[in-house]
Amino acid sequence: xxxxxxxxxxxxxxxxxxxxxxxxxxxxxxxxxxxxxxxxxxxxxxxxxxxxxxxxxxxxxxxxxxxxxxxxxxxxxxxxxxxxxxxxxxxxxxxxxxxxxxxxxxxxxxxxxxxxxxxxxxxxxxxxxxxxxxxxxxxxxxxxxxxxxxxxxxxxx
Amino acid sequence: xxxxxxxxxxxxxxxxxxxxxxxxxxxxxxxxxxxxxxxxxxxxxxxxxxxxxxxxxxxxxxxxxxxxxxxxxxxxxxxxxxxxxxxxxxxxxxxxxxxxxxxxxxxxxxxxxxxxxxxxxxxxxxxxxxxxxxxxxxxxxxxxxxxxxxxxxxxxxxxxxx
Numbered sequence: 001x002x003x004x005x006x007x008x009x010x011x012x013x014x015x016x017x018x019x020x021x022x023x024x025x026x027x028x029x030x031x032x033x034x035x036x037x038x039x040x041x042x043x044x045x046x047x048x049x050x051x052x053x054x055x056x057x058x059x060x061x062x063x064x065x066x067x068x069x070x071x072x073x074x075x076x077x078x079x080x081x082x083x084x085x086x087x088x089x090x091x092x093x094x095x096x097x098x099x100x101x102x103x104x105x106x107x108x109x110x111x112x113x114x115x116x117x118x119x120x121x122x123x124x125x126x127x128x129x130x131x132x133x134x135x136x137x138x139x140x141x142x143x144x145x146x147x148x149x150x151x152x153x154x155x156x157x
Numbered sequence: 158x159x160x161x162x163x164x165x166x167x168x169x170x171x172x173x174x175x176x177x178x179x180x181x182x183x184x185x186x187x188x189x190x191x192x193x194x195x196x197x198x199x200x201x202x203x204x205x206x207x208x209x210x211x212x213x214x215x216x217x218x219x220x221x222x223x224x225x226x227x228x229x230x231x232x233x234x235x236x237x238x239x240x241x242x243x244x245x246x247x248x249x250x251x252x253x254x255x256x257x258x259x260x261x262x263x264x265x266x267x268x269x270x271x272x273x274x275x276x277x278x279x280x281x282x283x284x285x286x287x288x289x290x291x292x293x294x295x296x297x298x299x300x301x302x303x304x305x306x307x308x309x310x311x312x313x314x315x316x317x318x319x
Contacts, residue, residue: 003182023304026159030186122298138295147179147308150298 008036008115010106010140013078016121020151021082024119025089035086036113038096039075040105044068051108052099055079072097103139110144119149160188164274164303166265167193167238172280172310177241179308180278181248188276190251193238194268197231197258210235210256231256261293266300278306 009024011017024035041054045068052060054072061069079095086093094113098105110118122137141148160183167173180191197205205223210216216231235256242252257264269277281294298305 003179023159026186030182137298141294141307141309144309147306149304149306151304152298152302 002031002116004030004032004117006034006036006113006115007032007117007119008038008106008110008113009082010038010040010118010120011079011082012039012121013075014121016151016153019153020119020121020149021085023149023151025086025091027117027119028089028091032091034092034094036094036096036109036115037079037082037086038098038106038109039079040098040100040102041072041075042100042102044071044099048099050100051105053097054099055095055097103136103143106136106140107143110146115146117147117149118144119151122150122152158187158189158275159304160186160276162190162273162275163188163192164265164269164272164277165191165193166261166277166279166297167195167234167241168280169195169234169237170280170282172282172308174241174280175310176278176280176306176308177244179306181245181250183276183278184248184250188250190253191242191245192253192255192268192272192274193242194265195234195238195256196261196264197256199258199260205258207258211254216256262296262300265297269301269303274301274303276304276306277301278308280308280310282310 004027007024007027009021011021024032045065048060054060055076061072064072075097079097083093083095096109098109106118106120118140120137120140137148137150141150163180163183165176165180180188205219210231213232213235216228216235219228219231235254238254242254245252257268259267265277268274277297279294279297294307
């Protein structure tokens, strides 16, 4: 049964997201073949249309201020680095760099790519947990059509 | 081992059963042991002593202290969990079936820590993610240190016991 055949890995490039990547790699043993990697940007200095594709829409890139262009370029490099890690593991990797509401974009790409599982990190405690679990993780769990693996690590560990 | 020991909270709803295929599949990624846990909520258990009920004998011993019909209900749930455990054992996964009285989040949090659980696999319904109920799911996620696999079922809450 292809329960984990195609997964979506949402990363904010934090240490916790790196922990989540270990789980993504491990799922290869349970039949995972392809990983859709997504990072959603919501902090550019100018407003872009919701869901703008910063990886493939070259015209968008050109209208960004220089500081944002440098930022987006660095994000693309980080995504490419993750792609290489996954490919070295024998997995097919596809990248997305989207602009907009983070949970909304994660869920939309998950639906579009028909993934079987979403893997993402969530911070472990404190006020930040309330905010993060109350917004990004909760919205993803609530709206995703597939199971969600929330990876946690306590701050003291 | 990231998926070595899995906690599978079970509540007799179909959403709980939705988790089973995922747990079975995780065997290929190193899952060796699954703990099936039924949390006896305070509104149900009344004066049941707070301990780990992991055999029918222990549940039977409750007769006299609580209503017979209630004990029968617990045994029915325990047997259903044992059925699932048997299926997992046949696939080479070690299991433990246990019932513990308490609040859902506190009990799952306690159990995960006490038994070194590596993953909690939680079956939920769309209804449990409604505005008024989503807090319960979040409380469970927040109560455990380990990753939580949330498997959602479209079932209407409260109407489809297995």
